[in-house]
Amino acid sequence: MNKATPLPPAKRGIPLFWFVLAVGLTNLVLFQKPLLAYAIPNFNLPGFQGWVQMLSMQVVQLWLYGFIMFLLALISVRLMKVVAAILFIANAMALYFMLSYTVELDRSMIANIFNTTPNESFAFISMGMVLYVVFLGLLPAAAIMLAKVRKPKWYWRALFPIATLLTLAGFLFATSTTWLWYDKHAPRMGSKVLPWSYVVNLGRHFNYLALANRTQIDLPAATFTPAIPARKQIVVLVIGESARSDNFSLYGYARNTNPFTAALGIVALPQGISCATNTIAATACLLTHEGHEASSRTTFEPLPNYLTQQGIETFYRTNNNGVPPITVDHFAHAADIKAECDTACPEAKDDAILNWNLHALLQDSDSDRIFVALHPWGSHGPSYWDNYPPEFAHFQPECKTVEVANCTEEELINAYDNTIRYMDYLLADLITQLKAIDNADTAMIYVSDHGQSLGENGVYLHGLPNAIAPEVQRHVPFLVWMSDSFKASRGLTNEDIMPEETFPHDFPFHSIMGAFGMTSDIYKPEYDIFHIGR
Numbered sequence: 148m149n150k151a152t153p154l155p156p157a158k159r160g161i162p163l164f165w166f167v168l169a170v171g172l173t174n175l176v177l178f179q180k181p182l183l184a185y186a187i188p189n190f191n192l193p194g195f196q197g198w199v200q201m202l203s204m205q206v207v208q209l210w211l212y213g214f215i216m217f218l219l220a221l222i223s224v225r226l227m228k229v230v231a232a233i234l235f236i237a238n239a240m241a242l243y244f245m246l247s248y249t250v251e252l253d254r255s256m257i258a259n260i261f262n263t264t265p266n267e268s269f270a271f272i273s274m275g276m277v278l279y280v281v282f283l284g285l286l287p288a289a290a291i292m293l294a295k296v297r298k299p300k301w302y303w304r305a306l307f308p309i310a311t312l313l314t315l316a317g318f319l320f321a322t323s324t325t326w327l328w329y330d331k332h333a334p335r336m337g338s339k340v341l342p343w344s345y346v347v348n349l350g351r352h353f354n355y356l357a358l359a360n361r362t363q364i365d366l367p368a369a370t371f372t373p374a375i376p377a378r379k380q381i382v383v384l385v386i387g388e389s390a391r392s393d394n395f396s397l398y399g400y401a402r403n404t405n406p407f408t409a410a411l412g413i414v415a416l417p418q419g420i421s422c423a424t425n426t427i428a429a430t431a432c433l434l435t436h437e438g439h440e441a442s443s444r445t446t447f448e449p450l451p452n453y454l455t456q457q458g459i460e461t462f463y464r465t466n467n468n469g470v471p472p473i474t475v476d477h478f479a480h481a482a483d484i485k486a487e488c489d490t491a492c493p494e495a496k497d498d499a500i501l502n503w504n505l506h507a508l509l510q511d512s513d514s515d516r517i518f519v520a521l522h523p524w525g526s527h528g529p530s531y532w533d534n535y536p537p538e539f540a541h542f543q544p545e546c547k548t549v550e551v552a553n554c555t556e557e558e559l560i561n562a563y564d565n566t567i568r569y570m571d572y573l574l575a576d577l578i579t580q581l582k583a584i585d586n587a588d589t590a591m592i593y594v595s596d597h598g599q600s601l602g603e604n605g606v607y608l609h610g611l612p613n614a615i616a617p618e619v620q621r622h623v624p625f626l627v628w629m630s631d632s633f634k635a636s637r638g639l640t641n642e643d644i645m646p647e648e649t650f651p652h653d654f655p656f657h658s659i660m661g662a663f664g665m666t667s668d669i670y671k672p673e674y675d676i677f678h679i680g681r
């Protein structure tokens with residue numbers, strides 16, 4: 148052809164696909180420094196897995212960015228350009244703050260920003276910030292707005308987001324060995340991925356405000372029989388974490404994972420099904436009077452708050468997260484107990500810290516009814532080996548990496564079983580402390596929040612929706628220990644407390660009410676294991 152034919156208007160400009168690719172790659176090049184600074188030392192380099200992790204991180208970011216942009220372009224190409232331009236300017240400011248002040252844009256940081264007064268904000272404006280905003284924000288934003296983007300037919304625009312999602316899903320399945328690496332590092336990396344760190348955490352901030360502002364529905368006033376007990380009454384609830392009943396010798400596991408409690412007269416009630424497979428939903432369910440049909444966003448006051456309201460002295464000690472809002476007499480995170488600890492102190496991350504000094508606290512208390520809830524880290528994965536002190540690394544060899552592809556099945560199960568055995572040790576220690584309290588009727592209930600997958604059919608950890616979750620993610624242990632005086636005063640034997648095989652999470656609320664001789668309109672004797680003839 149001798150003469151160039153002018154293109155028709157529809158063919159002018161940059162094709163949408165190449166435009167989104169260019170903007171996405173620019174975003175990666177300009178704004179990835181904080182993320183890479185964290186990730187590079189944590190990649191398993193120089194091994195092959197390390198390179199897969201690095202590649203995966205780039206692919207996931209680029210594809211995610213592309214997916215959002217294509218989705219916006221489906222509505223309007225102009226909208227996509229405006230959003231992309233705003234994100235570049237916001238990214239430039241975020242990057243400046245992250246690099247200058249080493250802040251992470253997590254939910255609490257977003258809350259801080261909202262609590263900053265305009266005067267304080269002006270104090271942050273510096274020459275450095277202006278340069279960042281101009282060169283990394285305004286200039287790319289202007290280029291985006293000025294670029295002519297060719298608008299493809301609607302069916303192409305519809306196809307792009309679908310294809311992006313499908314190829315990303317395919318890639319993630321093909322590189323499933325990196326999942327556990329993500330699981331371990333996601334909490335730290337999430338706040339460093341620009342722009343999603345602040346976009347997601349902005350949403351979480353408003354959701355948190357909405358949740359915190361919900362009014363809790365108080366439960367009805369209770370009566371106690373007798374009004375003043377002859378001896379002090381103490382009940383302890385231990386909420387287990389990711390402990391599946393299959394790996395308890397108390398439930399017939401071939402290996403002795405319960406050597407410490409076995410001699411103490413602990414009762415293994417029939418294993419049952421957890422309400423959910425994640426901590427937040429399962430814990431909410433187990434602390435509500437509503438039973439396993441309860442919503443994970445229930446607004447009824449949870450058990451510890453109710454007992455406190457009704458005059459029972461309540462302790463809540465946690466080395467975990469995901470509990471509903473707790474308002475009790477004595478609330479302590481593991482770190483708070485560690486700060487208070489003066490003799491024979493375990494590490495703050497060690498669940499043993501939750502048991503620290505309980506005997507003295509309970510012995511010295513003048514209250515006649517005391518409730519203690521302990522929420523350990525238990526068998527939370529994937530770094531099982533990190534959940535117990537070295538002297539409890541009983542089953543060997545153990546998996547000592549989150550890259551389970553590099554561990555044998557035996558090594559992974561050994562490490563998991565060590566967490567179960569260590570929790571058994573801590574329960575035995577707890578029972579020994581309770582036994583040593585003078586003139587008290589004491590009882591302990593242990594129930595896990597949910598189970599755990601250890602690689603069966605390629606599934607690890609927990610959290611699958613109930614409808615498709617394998618049994619191992621839902622079968623939980625339900626253990627009870629009662630002091631001799633507790634049994635004698637109620638005329639109970641170990642055999643009397645056996646419920647039918649059911650949902651263990653339905654029982655702690657009403658059983659703990661029953662143990663304190665407490666009744667109210669919401670009390671259900673059929674879910675009180677200590678109620679004879681229920």
Ligand SMILES: [Zn+2]
Pocket residue numbers: 388389425426427596597
């Ligand atoms: Zn959990």
